Amino acid sequence: MMTPRVAAIHDMSGFGRCSLTVAIPILSAMGVQCCPLPTAFLSTHTGGFEGFTFLDMTDEMSKVADHWASLGLTFQAVYSGFLGSERQIGVVENFICRFRGPDTVVVVDPVMGDNGKAYSTVTPEFIDRMRTLCQRADLILPNVTEAGLLLRKETFPENFDEAGAQALADELTTLAPDAIVTGVAMGKYIGCAGAGRDRFVIKKLHIERSFPGTGDLYGAVLIGSLIQGNVMSAAADNAAEFVSLAIQKTPYDQDTRFGVWFEP
Numbered sequence: 001m002m003t004p005r006v007a008a009i010h011d012m013s014g015f016g017r018c019s020l021t022v023a024i025p026i027l028s029a030m031g032v033q034c035c036p037l038p039t040a041f042l043s044t045h046t047g048g049f050e051g052f053t054f055l056d057m058t059d060e061m062s063k064v065a066d067h068w069a070s071l072g073l074t075f076q077a078v079y080s081g082f083l084g085s086e087r088q089i090g091v092v093e094n095f096i097c098r099f100r101g102p103d104t105v106v107v108v109d110p111v112m113g114d115n116g117k118a119y120s121t122v123t124p125e126f127i128d129r130m131r132t133l134c135q136r137a138d139l140i141l142p143n144v145t146e147a148g149l150l151l152r153k154e155t156f157p158e159n160f161d162e163a164g165a166q167a168l169a170d171e172l173t174t175l176a177p178d179a180i181v182t183g184v185a186m187g188k189y190i191g192c193a194g195a196g197r198d199r200f201v202i203k204k205l206h207i208e209r210s211f212p213g214t215g216d217l218y219g220a221v222l223i224g225s226l227i228q229g230n231v232m233s234a235a236a237d238n239a240a241e242f243v244s245l246a247i248q249k250t251p252y253d254q255d256t257r258f259g260v261w262f263e264p
């Protein structure tokens, strides 16, 4: 049997535990080969560091795709995350068209913001393009802020009950056949809600600390778990549990910008 393979289209941020520096080790530890297609190389993620470097790799991406196609490579999953520009979204759409086989799962994490705010690089045009990319996915993984942007919500509750979380996930299936909304605050709990083939709400105790990269941790474990043969709700529970444990492993006095201690 061949080792399952995932094409991971994210940035590589050298410091701060997010995107590829999370996806590669986690998928590898789960028995899945992660083939990185970097969108950019940054010295750190953009969540709170001053003066980070940013090397755009858009022009390189199509060349990598051409070479992979010439080798006849196929993937069990294509997993996209942080993207730097509208043009880059087009490159990802093209990649999906070329590499989607009958058994490929296309997972789009529409990374655009958090805690009620869009990231500084995100324009209305970018949101429209990201919505189109989501419509080409089998599964989308927005957090609550990104769900609001995708669904054009003007106002959004900070706190949900289970029915409200489920309803939000249901609404997201107007974009893709399966959807999971993450980082949903539900009173003393935080969790995720899924809709599509599987409908569920998962809750974990809410630890009042916020870190960059936890969405990437969630996505990597979810995909690894799906490839291992779990149904969506079980994979989502594994992912939420892993994020929760990693946060618990992270000392209180650590700078939150450094990310969570998922290595142990």
Ligand code: PXL
Binding pocket: 011, 013, 018, 019, 042, 044, 045, 046, 047, 082, 111, 212, 213, 214, 215, 216
């Ligand atoms: O974890 C999301 C993410 C990925 N990549 C970069 C980021 C962020 C969040 O801030 O800045 C470069």
